[in-house]
Amino acid sequence: MVQNYYYAQPHQVENLYRCLLDASNVREKLGFPQGRLLRRIAMSGDAFGTPAVDKRGPEDLPDVVWECEYPDAATREHDFHAVDCQP
Numbered sequence: 001m002v003q004n005y006y007y008a009q010p011h012q013v014e015n016l017y018r019c020l021l022d023a024s025n026v027r028e029k030l031g032f033p034q035g036r037l038l039r040r041i042a043m044s045g046d047a048f049g050t051p052a053v054d055k056r057g058p059e060d061l062p063d064v065v066w067e068c069e070y071p072d073a074a075t076r077e078h079d080f081h082a083v084d085c086q087p
Contacts, residue, residue, distance in 0.1 A: 001069050002076060005062035013039075013063050020064055032083055035068035 008016040020037055028034040040063055070076040 001067060003065050003067045006064040006066070008063040017064050020066055024066065027083065030083075030086060032079055033068050033070075035066050038065040038067065039063070 006016055006020065017037065017039055024034045024037060040061055070079065
């Protein structure tokens with residue numbers, strides 16, 4: 001399992017999420033695993049600002065996580081290099 005953590009600039013959570021969603025769709029079109037995007041959501045009672053999309057929690061928690069499962073490290077390494085070579 002690979003997880004990449006992403007931290008948005010203030011008020012940019014939605015833009016970050018959409019950009020990563022587009023990138024995941026491009027991966028799929030190129031024949032690579034799309035992976036899965038996870039968004040941090042605000043829970044009721046959070047004392048952070050509005051709108052809900054930009055509620056910020058502790059600094060060590062990412063706003064968006066991209067994750068993908070691979071059967072082994074060699075497959076992940078191959079995927080990494082193959083994607084890196086794509087324009």
